[in-house]
Amino acid sequence: MTLAATSETTAEVTDLVQRLIRNACVNDGTPASGKEVRSVDLLESYLHAPGAEMKRHEPVPGRASLVLRIEGSDPKARSLHLMGHTDVVPVTPSGWRHDPFGGELIDGEVWGRGAVDMLDVTASMAVAVRRLLASGFKPKGTLIYSAVADEEALGTYGAQWLTENAWDDVKADFLLTEFGGARFPLGGGGPKLPIMTAEKGSQWTRLRVRGTPGHGSMPYKSDNALVKAAEVISRIGRYRAPLRLHELWRRFIEGLDLPTAQRLALTTAATFDVALDRAPEGTAPMLYAATRTTFSPNMARAGVKLNVIPDSAEIDIDIRTVAGDDGPRVRDMLREAIGDLWAEVExxxxxxxxxxxxxLRSPLWDTLTSVTQKLLPGSETIPFLIVGATDARYFRRKGVTAYGYGLLSEKISFRDFAKMFHGNNERIDQESLRLTTELWEQTAREFLS
Ligand SMILES: [Zn+2]
Structure with a gap:
């Protein structure tokens, strides 16, 4: 690529991500929020070109998704879907140093809600597709690009709706979406860039703790549901689920090129927890979440009046499951955590x-790795998992091989990257935008021809 083409790509993707940020498609979980149709309008006019077949899906007014297809010449050739979401989560403006919806370019960084989650990826995919269209790209296998609504509220009007109602438009053998490619702060040698091959499940659970009502003036030996709930909450908070040193975890650790002692410590149950506490600052919560089902009691309610001893208290627990821990196993873990108070809980x-x-390995893995090594010589790709949730799950459940990826420059550390998700001062540097755009373009060219 010439220098002029490089700076042209950078300018184009910068401009597009700025405009997506300014559209402020804030999804607060209510059906009337989001209004992603504004970003669909923007992307549809941006991508309008010969060879592109575009369709919009709007299950409820305002909640639109765009699907673009470049049909392949060989129906048997493998197909690839690049998927980004256009909605973002709300902000607390007082926590920001710059306007969260200004899309300002400051010292080579674009600021605003969605800069890393995931308007950077959505924009860079669109720029890659437009470059492919402009070059007269004629793939063997079909290329699909989608900009979907409602990822931040479970994908009800976006990916979930599309996989249930427009499967023929969005199905593909392989899919790429958020997020990965931030340099992992552990291990030797060149940059280690995670490709996310899996994600945890969730089994959000509401418990009720029972008690006996009485007068608040006589608490001696009372059966107060709130007092019992406090103990239940503490026990859940302290609980450590069984360690799962699964195959993906082992491959991840092997890929890091750690010193032998550290590698063994992180793959042996007896030494794992000590090694975890010695991991670089900021990484332990993610490493813990990658190897265990987690329980976070995040909401509680009790009582009807200040002078009444409550006979009921409710606790909402954010439970995130490692593969294999889903379903009844979670219930067994809760019982273990709560111990003798289990009888008081429903x-x-x-x-x-x-x-x-x-x-963990596939033709797409190989292409992503070879393109990455061209764009960032000396780097290596490693498999890892997302401890939250993305739209990829709807496609994986239908048999699609789906990965989360991107390419971040050295300006953004893994720790900063992880902190910016749904956090304050979200921003993305222009070099990351350029790298990610080239990643998608070159991957599509290699993978589909
Ligand atoms: Zn996202």
């Missing part, structure tokens, strides 16, 4: 969103 609600995984 489960009111239980979510069911199992973990999802794709193969």
């Amino acid at each position: 489960i009111l609600e239980e979510g069911a969103n199992p973990a999802s995984e794709s193969p």
Whole structure:
């Protein structure tokens, strides 16, 4: 690529991500929020070109998704789907140093909500597709690009809706979406860039703790549901689920080129927890979450009046499951955590969103690795998992091999990257935008021809 083409790509993707940020498609979980149709309008006019077939899906007014297809010449050739979401989560403006919806370019960084989650990827995919169209790209296998609504509220009007109602438009053998490619702060040699091949499940659970009502003026030996709930909450908070040193974890650790002692410590159950506490600052919560089902009691309610001893208290627990821990196993763990108070507890609600995984190695893995090594010589790709949730799960459940990836420059550390998700002062540097755009373009060219 010439220098002029490089700076042209950088300018184009910078401009597009700025405009997506300024559209402020804030999804607060209510059906009337988001209004992603504004970014669909923007992307549709940006991508309008010969060879592009575009369709929009709008299950409820304002919640639009765009699907673009470049049909392949060989129906048997493998197909690839590049998927980004256009919605973002709300902000606390007082925590920001710059306007969260200004999309300002400051010292080579674009500021604003969505800069890393994931308007950077959505924009860079669109620029890559436009470059492919402009060059008269005629792939063997079909290329799909989608800009979907509602990822931040479970994908109800976006990826979930599309996989259930427009499968023929969005199905592909392979899919790329958020997020990965931030340099992992552990291990030797060149940059270690995670490709996310899996994600944890969630089994959000509501418990009720029972008690006996009485007058608040006589608490001696009372059966107060709130007091019992406090103990239940503490026990859940202290609980450590069984360690799962699964195959993906082992491959991840092997890929890091750690000193032998550290590698062994992080792959042996007896030494794992000590090694975890010695991991570089900021990485332990993610490493812990990658190897265990986690329980975080995040909401509680009790009582009807200040002078009444409550007979009921409710606790909402954010439970995130490692593959294989879903379903009844979670219940067994809760019972173990709560111990003798289990008899006082009933489960009111239980979510069911199992973990999802794709193969650790695939033709797409190989292409991503070879393109990465061209763009960032000396770097290596390693498999890892997302401890939250993305739209990839809807596709994995239908048999699609789906990965989360991107390419970040050395300006953004893994720790900063992870902190910016749904956090304050979200921003992305222009070199990361350029690298990610070239990643998608070159991957599509190699993978589909
Ligand atoms: Zn996202």
